Amino acid sequence: MGLPGHRRTSGDKRRRSAHFALVVKNGSTCAKCGKTILPHRACKFCGTYKGRQVLNVEKRAHRKTKSSKAKK
DSSP, rough: OOOOOOOOOHHHHHHHHGGGGGOOOEEETTHHHHHHHHTTTTTTTOOTTTTTEEOOOHHHHHHHHOOOOOOO
């Protein structure tokens, strides 16, 4: 059977939790539509990444409405 551990001091707790702080995410703007997006991601609103069309937004919206109708 294990022995009881040592008491964790308040300094130990603070040192351990020092890296748990929240980090602010930096958003950038889409070059085509101007909406705020996360860097290195395709834009959810217009579907472009680095000036190229990579997502078919209309097809994605149609699929989403179709699935929401099926759930009802």
